[in-house]
Amino acid sequence: KQEVTQIPAALSVPEGENLVLNCSFTDSAIYNLQWFRQDPGKGLTSLLLIQSSQREQTSGRLNASLDKSSGRSTLYIAASQPGDSATYLCAVPDSNYQLIWGAGTKLIIKP
Amino acid sequence: DGGITQSPKYLFRKEGQNVTLSCEQNLNHDAMYWYRQDPGQGLRLIYYSQIVNDFQKGDIAEGYSVSREKKESFPLTVTSAQKNPTAFYLCASRIGGTNEKLFFGSGTQLSVL
Numbered sequence: 271k272q273e274v275t276q277i278p279a280a281l282s283v284p285e286g287e288n289l290v291l292n293c294s295f296t297d298s299a300i301y302n303l304q305w306f307r308q309d310p311g312k313g314l315t316s317l318l319l320i321q322s323s324q325r326e327q328t329s330g331r332l333n334a335s336l337d338k339s340s341g342r343s344t345l346y347i348a349a350s351q352p353g354d355s356a357t358y359l360c361a362v363p364d365s366n367y368q369l370i371w372g373a374g375t376k377l378i379i380k381p
Numbered sequence: 382d383g384g385i386t387q388s389p390k391y392l393f394r395k396e397g398q399n400v401t402l403s404c405e406q407n408l409n410h411d412a413m414y415w416y417r418q419d420p421g422q423g424l425r426l427i428y429y430s431q432i433v434n435d436f437q438k439g440d441i442a443e444g445y446s447v448s449r450e451k452k453e454s455f456p457l458t459v460t461s462a463q464k465n466p467t468a469f470y471l472c473a474s475r476i477g478g479t480n481e482k483l484f485f486g487s488g489t490q491l492s493v494l
Contacts, residue, residue, distance in 0.1 A: 274423065301479050313387075313471055313485035321480065359423070367479040368439065371423030 272297045272364045276372035284380050285352060291345040291375050293360035298338045300362045305334050305345050308357045308374070317358075318345070350379045383408045387472050387486035393494050394459065394466060402457045402489045404472030410484070411477060413455040417441060418469040418488075427470075430455055459491060467492050 273296045283289050293303070302321050306314040318327045318334040320343070326335040333346040347354055357376045361369040385406045394400045406413065412431045416424040426439030430449040444463025449455055455474075459466045472486040 279421070304483070306483075311469075311488070311490070313385075313487045314473075314483075316482040316484070319480070319482055361424075363479045368426055368429065369424075369483070371425075373421055373423045 272300075272362060272370045274360060274362060274370050274372040276358075276360060276375050278375060279373065280376040280378070282378040282380060283350060285350060287350050288346065288348050289350055289377075291347070291358050291377070293343040293345070293372055295341045295343075295362050295370075298341050300338065301367070303334075303336055303343050303360060303362050304369070305332075305343075306359045306361065308359060310357075314359065347377075352379045352381050355379045385472055385474055385484055385486035387470075387489050389489060390487070392489055392491045394491060395494050397461045399458055399460050400491070402459070402470055402472075402491070404455045404457065404486060405453055406455075406472075406474045406484075406486075407453060408474060408476070408484060409452070410474035411452070412475050413449070414473040414483070415439075415445075415447065415455070415457045416471045416473065418471055424471065427457065 275294045304319045305317045308314045320327045320336045331348040336343045355378050357374040359374040361371045364370050388403045414429045415427040418424050425441050427445050428447040430436035436449050446458045470489045473483050475481045475483045
């Protein structure tokens, strides 16, 4: 059964730093991997979707990479800003095409 | 603006009461989903529907019910059989298959009085 893990559960960094968030999954036979952002008390916003045939996807200051063989994805955030403070979640589809979610990494960017 | 609307934002349930959470989308998406979110845990799938008048149980369907009479609407009823209903409930939709992005509503926080 697919399991998704995000470590650390929380991360605090000074503004301006580049940072990496991690997502690992146990079954490498995935169709894609998605990264989402969630602000407190709000719904989720899709950030990036990486297809299984892709190695990375970029959107502005965000870059997501995918290494299926090692069961890992990273979300790189360049030049972090206080507005980047949120919880970041990753998810992969299971064999029934339903998403399996990590618990998220709560990111705090200190001004 | 296109999007997913969840209401109410906050809901309180008395013991033994059924409550219904609303989810409406004007994105013309075929598939709709209900997730439950508890602190420190990943989202868990309650029910999903890929077409009108059809829906499937997710991992934690016990104590919940849904209907999909219209493409735009996918209400979730939390029944009295759900003994631990306090959670943040999220509705989502996407246009088609698993390679499409998922769009979310802003959520409903359900608490027990």
